[in-house]
Amino acid sequence: MPTEPGIETAAAGLRRQLADRLERDGRLRSRQWRAAVEAVPRHAFVPRFYRESDTPGVTTWEPVTPENVGKEEWLRLVYTDETWMTQFDGRDIDWADPQPISNAAPTSSSTLPSLVVRMLEDLDVHAGMNVLEIGTGTGYSTALLCHRLGSERVTSIETDEGVGRRARDALSTAGYEPHLLVGDGRAGHLDGAPYDRLIATCGFRNIPPAWLEQVLPGGVILTTLRGWMRSLGPVKLIVTGDSASGWFSEDDPSFMIARQQDAPENLGVIPGSDDGTTRKATYGPDVLTDSGPAFMAQLAAPDARFFSTAVDGGPVSTFVLDRVTDSFAVLVPADRGWQVRQGGPRRLWDAIESAVGTWEEYGSPSAAAFGVTVSVDAQVVWLGNPSGPQWPLPS
Template sequence: MERTRSTPIPAAWADVLTRVPRDLFLPDEVWLRDSEGGYVSCDRRLDPGGWMGAAYSDAPLVTQFVTESDGTRSPSSSASMPSTVLRLLEDAELGPGTRTLEIGTGSGYNTALLCARLGDALVTSVEVDAPLAARARENLAALSYSPAVIHADGADGWLPHAPYDRVLATCSVRTVPTSWLEQTAPGGRIVTPWDSAWSCFGAVRLTKHRDGRADGTFAAYGSYMLINGQRTDIELFRDVLREGQTPETGTTALSPWAVAGDDPALDFHLGLTVPGAWYSWDTTSADAHTRLWIADTTATSWASVDHDGRRTDTFRTAQYGPRRLWDEIRASYERWTRAGQPAIGRYGLTVTPEGQTAWLDSPDTPVTPP
């Protein structure tokens, strides 16, 4: 595996990586991202050299697609970028005797790394997709690993083997499931990739306390598929925009490009502080040269910000629904700027059985809206 970080691979993990060949956990056909945001097939039967090169590249590989109701194909399982896999494992701070629950078995590669480091008896892995779970068991058995691989919804954890010293997810979440918190032993850690409707990026490392809460900080790495139960199937023109809607119109001096996609730290902040908001760009409208659409995951509110192709000091706005989404985005952007444009690592999260709260620098300075 080619290491993309400047720090060396710890000796314990370097040994594990040599004992777990990644190619043994991949199907004959995998898909890589192309330069246009799509996917290109790489088939071992047609191009064995190219396939093996992909298997040991530091890149995510899609291993399975699902066909949506509208006929489009979306990735439903992947082999994650190896450097990110290792970052999550390092952040889990595994040691001898660490009883670990993995959420999302996938191909079984990450599970095998856990087995090689900890031993089979300490590893429980949960996979929501039954055929994937079956293939993972076969892949693991080929290397003589036999951890408990359970076909179940990872959002529920796996109570029969609890409590765990570590809960390690290979999918992202927007809300840490209460079951993970409850099934983690005091002093244990929950490590999971993070997601928001605005930005799919980051990871969070939480420590469980004796009073039942867990808290910790975010890290600026990782982009993982969202856990099944937290996904939303909402399309702008199908579900959000309706005939007869009369938006409130106005203007803004804040450029839409300033808030949408250019700065990972800002995107992360907006995802935390304007919950449920997501965006898309539109260059096909007859009314604007370029339009930024913003909507929320309830499909009840939307906003648009229009660039006329000429002026860069003022932009037309429209907002509809119970939320004024552009106002929320603008206010959150201004708070981020006043705070000195904080990096992702300055944010943290506190999780209790009643809910979760994001904060900046300290739990005493929450950023999650009440």
């Protein structure tokens, strides 16, 4: 989009206001990152986007462009602390005639600035460091890194060719020329290694071994671990040779999962009414959605997903299906509680209840009480310390 003097002047003022707000909220803590926020034109990276409509019913996304909402409102929205969607279902949008979108999964976005800045602050970069970014997206966070370190110090990998091309154009327009690649971020970029820092702006089910090999000892890996049911949260790992360890943060952002690790479309086989064995459940299906217990459920059943539906006119039942092992658990309301029916190689609800029980035994702590240790041979999440209760990450 061609720049206009009026837009550039207004945008500069909105960037200062955004920096003020992020600083007041404790997200923006250093003068270097404040300078980056004030300098990088976010509107160059989200010239058009989608926002969720407030229309009741099916989730619908409506397009936002300078033409359909007016330049002033478009620019105001760009510099609010919101995530704006820029792609759905991996398909490019026809911006010549953008239409509302329903029944679609967002696959690329410009993440809310407060989260971007918090992660960059936590990355703890210093002048002269080389950074590998996994997930270029719109290129906004890449531009912030370039402003802070210099373009020659930044390498960024995007899995989607169209998304990567648009990010390259936006970065060039804004005056930044980092090393940009299209590929599978799990492989990193060996030719540019070693790196002092690695930051991932999409969720991963585990830590790719290539990252351990390409980040220097003492370096930082900052990513979000997530599963097929929910996000576990951001984790900051310090690399020590061929292993790394660190802690989750208090925050619980739900980054899109890396496309190469997305769940299979098929949920699995729904069990018959007579399959499995039945017992009284200690916990009901709310543990799958309540924040702390759901964190534990994701750890205990990393390959599972769930849904609720009425069967043959009966009460609403919750199905937990493990696509990898074809194990299942079905929760049905019973007198003053729930019954669970389980089958397959793994007793899913036994594992979930055991994990939730451990969490309660330790005082129902936040995610910040959990840490991660990864090596070539194993990857585990632990509670309290590396010798505490452990749950393996999926391989």
